[in-house]
Amino acid sequence: MSNADQFRELIEAYALGTLDAQERxxxxxxxxxxxxxxxxxxxxxxxxTSQLAYLAPTEQPSDMLRGRLLQAVRADQSNARQPANTSTxxxxxxxxxxxxxxxxxxxxxxxxxxxRLQREIQATNQRASDEIAKRHALEQELTVAKLQAHEALxxxxxxxxxxxxxxxxxxxxxxxxxxxxTMGIVxxxxxxxxxxxxxxxxxxxxxxxxxxxxxxxxxxxxxxxGKLVFMVANPPDVPGGTQALAVTEEPxxxxxxxxxxxxxxxxxx
Amino acid sequence: MFLAAFSPSNNPEVSPDxxxxxxxxxxxxxxFEQLYDRHSHLVYSLVLRILxxxxxxxxxxxxxxxxxxxxxxxxxxxxxxVLPWLLTLARNRALDHLRLKGERQRRRExxxxxxxxxxxxxxxxxxxxxxxxxAEQVRQLMTSLNPHQKKAIELAYFEGLSHSEIAEKLxxxxxxxxxxxxxxxxxxxxxxxxx
Numbered sequence: 001m002s003n004a005d006q007f008r009e010l011i012e013a014y015a016l017g018t019l020d021a022q023e024r025x026x027x028x029x030x031x032x033x034x035x036x037x038x039x040x041x042x043x044x045x046x047x048x049t050s051q052l053a054y055l056a057p058t059e060q061p062s063d064m065l066r067g068r069l070l071q072a073v074r075a076d077q078s079n080a081r082q083p084a085n086t087s088t089x090x091x092x093x094x095x096x097x098x099x100x101x102x103x104x105x106x107x108x109x110x111x112x113x114x115x116r117l118q119r120e121i122q123a124t125n126q127r128a129s130d131e132i133a134k135r136h137a138l139e140q141e142l143t144v145a146k147l148q149a150h151e152a153l154x155x156x157x158x159x160x161x162x163x164x165x166x167x168x169x170x171x172x173x174x175x176x177x178x179x180x181x182t183m184g185i186v187x188x189x190x191x192x193x194x195x196x197x198x199x200x201x202x203x204x205x206x207x208x209x210x211x212x213x214x215x216x217x218x219x220x221x222x223x224x225x226g227k228l229v230f231m232v233a234n235p236p237d238v239p240g241g242t243q244a245l246a247v248t249e250e251p252x253x254x255x256x257x258x259x260x261x262x263x264x265x266x267x268x269x
Numbered sequence: 270m271f272l273a274a275f276s277p278s279n280n281p282e283v284s285p286d287x288x289x290x291x292x293x294x295x296x297x298x299x300x301f302e303q304l305y306d307r308h309s310h311l312v313y314s315l316v317l318r319i320l321x322x323x324x325x326x327x328x329x330x331x332x333x334x335x336x337x338x339x340x341x342x343x344x345x346x347x348x349x350x351v352l353p354w355l356l357t358l359a360r361n362r363a364l365d366h367l368r369l370k371g372e373r374q375r376r377r378e379x380x381x382x383x384x385x386x387x388x389x390x391x392x393x394x395x396x397x398x399x400x401x402x403x404a405e406q407v408r409q410l411m412t413s414l415n416p417h418q419k420k421a422i423e424l425a426y427f428e429g430l431s432h433s434e435i436a437e438k439l440x441x442x443x444x445x446x447x448x449x450x451x452x453x454x455x456x457x458x459x460x461x462x463x464x
Contacts, residue, residue, distance in 0.1 A: 012454040013447065017364075018425045018432045048458050050353035052426045053311060053360070054400075054407040056318035060310050065327045072331075073301055073338050080296065 004030075004037050011038060015045035147231050154180045165189075165245055165264035175228070175264045177245055179235070187230035187245065189264075192222040195249045202250040203230040204258060208243040219254045244268050286351045293341045301338050308352055309334070311400060312359045319363040319427050329366060333359045364429035410460035411453075418453035421446055 007030045013019050014027050031038055154160055155178050165175035165187065175189040187203055195201055200221060204214040222228040230247075246262035286307070292300035312333060317326040333355060411419055417439070424430045424438065436446040 009451065012451055013432065016422075016425050016450065016454070017429060018435070018450060020431050020433050045454075046357060047350075047353050048454060048461075049426070050356040050360075051403070051407050051457070051461065052411075052422065053315040053356045054404040055411055055423065056311075056314040056427070058310065058404070059314045059317050061313040061327055061330055062323075065313075065331060066305065066309070069305065069331055069334055070298070070302060072335060073298055076339065077296055077298060 004035055007031075007035070007038055008041060011041045012045045012048070015042060015049045150183065150233060151186045151229070151231055154178055154183045154186050157183065163245060163266045165247065165266045167264050169263070172263070175247060177266065183233075185230070185232040185235050185245075187228075187232075187247070189222075189228040191226040192228040193226070194222055198252050199249045200252050200254060201228060201230075201247050201263075202254050202258075203232070204246045204248065204262070205235070205242050206244045206246055208241055214246065214258055216254060216256055219250070284350070290341065290351060293338070301334075304337070304351070305334055308355055311352070312355055315356060316359050316363040319360065319429075320366055325366060326363070329359065329362045333362060360426070367429060406461065407457070410457050413460070414453050414456055415449075417441070418449040418456075421449045422453045425450060 007027050010019060010023055010027045014024065019027065027038075031042070157180050160178045160180040160183075163177040163179060165177060167174055172193075173189060173191050175187055175192075177185055177187040179185045192201075200219045202219045203217040205217055206212070206214050217232055218230045220228055220230050245264075245266040246258070247264040248258045248260045248262050250259055286304065289300045289304045289307075293304065309330065313326060313330050316329045316333075317323060320326045320329065336358065337355065411422070414422075421435050421439065424435045430438065432443055432447050432450070435441075435450075436443045439446065
């Protein structure tokens with residue numbers, strides 16, 4: 001028996017996969033020498049072995065398997081085509097570059113214009129705020145002017161009555177009230193110190209009615225020069241119904257009833 | 270070269286599988302579909318016989334056909350006809366599953382994740398007959414063997430057992446088992462030659 005004949009007997013078992021490790025290694029070493037006879041025999045033995053598959057009972061795989069496979073194959077196919085498309089170098093037409101450039105210019109101009117508009121809006125808002133502030137100042141001046149005119153009318157009208165409000169503290173200046181029957185009351189004082197602890201001076205009208213409670217009236221602070229003015233445009237009563245005027249120091253915002261002893265009080269009428 | 274070997278225009282007697290493989294190289298999904306329809310039932314029957322579990326068998330069959338689709342360009346005409354090659358790949362994959370399941374690790378011929386470098390040649394006596402007729406031939410020939418021979422070959426083919434393992438399983442001498450298998454395969458070969 002030749003060397004090839006010896007291995008030839010192992011070929012079918014090798015194709016079937018039944019050789020033990022030692023025999024298999026020996027045959028593979030022989031095949032590696034390039035023995036054409038054994039190589040051909042092995043190819044035919046593999047074909048013969050594959051025919052044993054027909055011994056398996058005939059079965060059909062599910063339609064789902066077919067569907068899954070075709071889905072996977074089609075996905076593979078589309079994936080394989082995508083890189084080919086993306087790798088293809090497509091020349092970009094000049095008009096497209098021009099369009100991109102125009103778009104860039106437009107975008108830059110839009111950004112610049114947007115910032116310019118924002119600045120204009122801010123300036124306009126600032127001007128509007130300034131105008132509103134000016135108008136408020138003018139309104140205040142007008143109100144003051146009206147009060148001063150009203151005050152001047154009261155002070156100069158012959159029908160007005162002068163009432164003195166002395167202070168119990170001799171170091172403090174007195175107040176002077178001028179009461180017009182229809183135009184109102186003006187109470188004025190000079191060199192009046194600012195009330196303590198953010199309090200406010202409040203004018204009271206003390207009625208003649210026995211047991212009548214003091215009627216709260218205007219509140220005021222002295223200005224920078226120490227001038228204190230109460231302007232009561234619409235007095236609640238005619239002078240005849242009022243026994244006296246008084247001024248107290250009250251918490252900021254005023255009180256509905258006096259909470260301290262009057263600093264200035266007019267003489268009872 | 271594969272393309273030349275299977276080019277339908279050059280060879281009027283070219284097989285349907287060769288034509289389909291030629292188209293498969295062009296990534297023709299319809300060709301793949303036809304190859305699957307022609308051979309999936311036999312491949313599945315073999316894998317199911319080995320694994321005896323439909324869901325696992327379908328996984329293996331899916332893997333085998335996807336390998337065919339993805340690596341068809343590596344296929345070489347010298348490796349022979351498609352169906353025996355598909356059956357060899359499917360059997361190897363199924364036996365790998367079986368071994369992993371049983372935690373038995375033994376090196377097998379042609380284990381690979383890609384297409385096996387297995388050359389398979391149809392012998393001269395191979396005749397192009399339909400699968401139903403071939404199945405009848407093989408079953409008839411195997412029935413003609415003595416039951417021991419048939420059993421030993423089935424244990425080897427469907428369960429991937431070695432000579433030693435079969436001898437142990439059947440409680441027969443190793444030499445006897447070797448003879449049964451070799452003589453049985455030779456009888457099968459002779460029977461196919463004669464028909």
